[in-house]
Amino acid sequence: MRTSHLLEQLMEALRCLPGVGPKSAQRMAFSLLQRNRQGGLQLADALSKAMTEIGHCRDCRTFTEEEVCAICSNPRRQESGEICVVETPADIVAVEATGQFSGRYFVLMGHLSPLDGIGPSDIGLDTLEFRLQNEQISELILATNPTVEGEATAHYIAELCSEYSIPASRIAHGVPVGGELELVDGTTLSHSLAGRQKLY
Amino acid sequence: MRTSHLLEQLMEALRCLPGVGPKSAQRMAFSLLQRNRQGGLQLADALSKAMTEIGHCRDCRTFTEEEVCAICSNPRRQESGEICVVETPADIVAVEATGQFSGRYFVLMGHLSPLDGIGPSDIGLDTLEFRLQNEQISELILATNPTVEGEATAHYIAELCSEYSIPASRIAHGVPVGGELELVDGTTLSHSLAGRQKLY
Secondary structure, eight states, X not given: OOSOHHHHHHHHHHTTSTTOOHHHHHHHHHHHHHHOHHXXXXXXXXXXXXXXXXXEOTTTOOEESSSSOTTTTXXXXXXXXXXXXXXXXXXXXXXXXXXXXXXXXXEOSSOOBGGGTBOGGGGTHHHHHHHHHHSOOSEEEEOOOSSHHHHHHHHHHHHHHHHTTOOEEEOOOSOOTTOOGGGSOHHHHHHHXXXXXXXX | OOSOHHHHHHHHHHTTSTTOOHHHHHHHHHHHHHHOXXXXXXXHHHHHHHHHHOXXXXXXXXXXXXSSOTTTTOGXXXXXXXXXXXXXXXXXXXXXXXXXXXXXXXXXXXXXBGGGTBOGGGGTHHHHHHHHHHSXXXXXXXXXXXXXXXXXXXXXXXXXXXXXXXXXXXXXXXXXXXXXXXXXXXXXXXXXXXXXXXOO
C-alpha cells in the first residue's frame, strides 16, 4: 500500500526518462521531495517550456526555439560554405566539442530505413536538396553513423550532391586514437587499411 | 556553441536528479524532445504537483498530500498496535514489499546525529513521544539502518519506550539469506552469532 497518489504518479512519470526504471524513479522522487523541492520545481518549469517551445531550425532541422538556430544564423559559420550532415542533434554537440569544424550543419533526425518506412522526405532530404540548389556550398561532409543504415544514407546523399556538382566527403573510419590494433574488430581494421593515407 | 537556450536550461535542470551527470542529462533531454514530448509534459505536471502539494503525514511523518496517510488512516492497520520506526519513506516501501508487517509506521526522516546538529526534535521524536503517551501501542519495532547513527537512534528510542513501559524490539542483524558465510564481513557475523536463536 502506497501512502501518496501524487508520489506514485511522479514515480510513474519519471520512467519516461531513458535508463530510469522503477528503483531509480523511486530514488529520484524521494530525493527531490526530501532535499531539493526547489530544483524539482525548476525542472518542471524547464521541461514544460522545452517540450512546448522547442521546434526545429528552418535551415538545419536541429532543436531550437528560434526560427533559425544560433549556428545557422551566425554569418561566420557561413564563410567556409561547408555543411556537415549528421543523424541527430547530439551529434552536433559531439562535432562542436572537437573545435575542428566551423561550417554549418544539417540534421537528418534519423537515417534512411526502407524496412521501417523511413524514406528521403522523412529525414528532410527535400530541405537539403533545396539548400544544395540555392546556397553556395563548397563541400558536404557526411558524418552519419558508421552503421549499415548510416552508410546507405551517406551514399544516397552523395548521389544527390553529384547531381548538383557539389563535392561530398565521408568522415574517416579506422582505428580509434589510443586504441590497440589487436583489440580492433576486423571490419574497422579493413576500413583502416583501405583508407590509408600517404605519408611521403 | 549550443543551438537552444531552453535546451541548455533543461539539461542543467535535469542534473538535480540523483545520479544524473552532464552526459545523461543530454541523453534524457534529446530523448524526450525526439520521441516523447507528451511524456515530458506529463512529467513536468507530476513534478510541479508533487513538489507543491506533498507534505508529511500528521501521525507517521511520511510523504502524503493528505493530512493523514493511507496507512495511518486504515483501521485494519491499527488493530495489531504495532509501530515500525524507519529512517525514510523509502524504507516503508521496502518493509511493505515483504508483506510481513500489518501495523503502522513512524518515519524519522533521518537519524540522530549530534555532530551535524540533528537532535531528537529534528527527527520527530516529540511527535513519537506524544503517540507513545496517547495511543494503545503493543510494540515498537525499531527498523533504523544498521549504521552507527541508526543504532544510536534505536537505543535512544528504546529508552523512550521504557519510560512509558512500551515493549521495543530491534530488527535482526545477521547473514543475509542466500549469502555465503565466507563472504560476510566480521561485524555482521558477530551480530549473527550473538543473535542466534534456539532451534529445540
